[in-house]
Amino acid sequence: MGMRRGIIFVLSAPSGAGKTTLTRAAIERIAGLEPSVSVTTRAPRKGEIDGVDYHFVSEDEFRRLVANRELAETAAVFDALYGTPREPLERALAQGRDVLLDIDVNGAREIAQLYGQDVVRVFVIPPSFAELETRLRKRGTEDEAAVKRRLEQARAEYAAYPEYDYLIINSERAAAVEKLKAIVEAERLKVRRLRKGFAPWS
Amino acid sequence: MGMRRGIIFVLSAPSGAGKTTLTRAAIERIAGLEPSVSVTTRAPRKGEIDGVDYHFVSEDEFRRLVANRELAETAAVFDALYGTPREPLERALAQGRDVLLDIDVNGAREIAQLYGQDVVRVFVIPPSFAELETRLRKRGTEDEAAVKRRLEQARAEYAAYPEYDYLIINSERAAAVEKLKAIVEAERLKVRRLRKGFAPWS
Numbered sequence: 001m002g003m004r005r006g007i008i009f010v011l012s013a014p015s016g017a018g019k020t021t022l023t024r025a026a027i028e029r030i031a032g033l034e035p036s037v038s039v040t041t042r043a044p045r046k047g048e049i050d051g052v053d054y055h056f057v058s059e060d061e062f063r064r065l066v067a068n069r070e071l072a073e074t075a076a077v078f079d080a081l082y083g084t085p086r087e088p089l090e091r092a093l094a095q096g097r098d099v100l101l102d103i104d105v106n107g108a109r110e111i112a113q114l115y116g117q118d119v120v121r122v123f124v125i126p127p128s129f130a131e132l133e134t135r136l137r138k139r140g141t142e143d144e145a146a147v148k149r150r151l152e153q154a155r156a157e158y159a160a161y162p163e164y165d166y167l168i169i170n171s172e173r174a175a176a177v178e179k180l181k182a183i184v185e186a187e188r189l190k191v192r193r194l195r196k197g198f199a200p201w202s
Numbered sequence: 203m204g205m206r207r208g209i210i211f212v213l214s215a216p217s218g219a220g221k222t223t224l225t226r227a228a229i230e231r232i233a234g235l236e237p238s239v240s241v242t243t244r245a246p247r248k249g250e251i252d253g254v255d256y257h258f259v260s261e262d263e264f265r266r267l268v269a270n271r272e273l274a275e276t277a278a279v280f281d282a283l284y285g286t287p288r289e290p291l292e293r294a295l296a297q298g299r300d301v302l303l304d305i306d307v308n309g310a311r312e313i314a315q316l317y318g319q320d321v322v323r324v325f326v327i328p329p330s331f332a333e334l335e336t337r338l339r340k341r342g343t344e345d346e347a348a349v350k351r352r353l354e355q356a357r358a359e360y361a362a363y364p365e366y367d368y369l370i371i372n373s374e375r376a377a378a379v380e381k382l383k384a385i386v387e388a389e390r391l392k393v394r395r396l397r398k399g400f401a402p403w404s
Contacts, residue, residue, distance in 0.1 A: 161393065191364060200371060
């Protein structure tokens with residue numbers, strides 16, 4: 001059981017802030033922090049493994065999961081649907097394990113609504129809007145219209161940062177992981193997370 | 203001015219938990235964390251420097267400081283009086299600098315009352331009461347009655363840990379400093395500490 005409940009760490013960031021890389025680095029570098037495996041209706045990309053990278057499901061199956069309240073949050077990105085399964089999250093909380101969710105602002109709201117005090121929300125931004133623009137253009141994978149759309153969306157997402165518990169300004173990747181690590185380690189020491197009846201000196 | 207207000211970190215622990223050593227190590231190891239220089243009526247010990255280790259004052263001067271509300275908290279330990287000067291604390295808060303206070307449970311309450319959300323309270327305990335007893339006896343500096351008194355006092359202080367924000371179980375000194383460091387670094391990233399009007403992306 002352990003002395004405390006698990007914690008759900010939610011990481012959100014405007015697109016281009018380096019969230020995916022940071023999430024991957026966090027899972028590698030922060031002991032005891034587990035990834036959540038999302039459900040998605042999109043097709044597997046090369047190298048992706050069902051049940052590891054995602055649970056790949058049909059749209060019908062996705063709708064069934066939503067109807068059965070088996071998803072803690074959902075999001076539509078381009079043509080695909082994504083969701084976070086509730087059962088593994090709730091098992092982790094009960095067993096005192098910590099999970100990292102890489103989700104958007106709306107998803108973060110849904111998770112906070114469901115799990116309240118067991119949720120810690122972290123927002124990651126590049127040092128400036130200009131820096132984000134540079135990063136998005138450097139990728140060179142999208143046309144001008146797509147970059148403009150991403151920038152507008154980033155502005156809108158950015159406006160939600162005051163809802164979050166922590167703000168990481170991501171100027172260097174290594175420093176951002178260290179900051180996230182400090183947040184995880186500190187939250188694990190919070191007195192209010194100790195289980196009722198737990199007595200350090202029994 | 204900086205993007206955020208300063209933070210007062212309060213460290214309390216039952217006697218024998220290794221608080222003094224931890225405080226010293228924290229000031230050395232945690233960048234930007236400053237010690238608070240207490241006022242005391244006790245005589246300087248060998249090697250102690252006035253204005254560095256303590257501000258040494260007479261009892262009359264101490265009473266004057268209390269009457270003028272120049273102390274944020276006070277404590278009586280054996281025959282001597284101790285207090286934390288307000289002015290340097292409040293300057294640090296306004297300037298966005300962080301201060302570490304090594305004070306008892308009552309002092310922590312007074313500080314929390316005065317500075318509310320700017321205060322982070324950390325309680326440190328040895329892994330068990332039995333371990334504390336071993337440590338106190340190992341010192342060999344006190345007679346049986348004094349050890350007994352310290353143990354009773356430790357039990358009473360321990361009971362206050364639920365009032366604190368964080369609990370550090372001090373099994374190894376190095377680990378305890380790292381935990382305190384994580385707490386300091388995480389608290390510095392809290393969104394609610396950002397100054398009103400501060401916009402990361404202005």
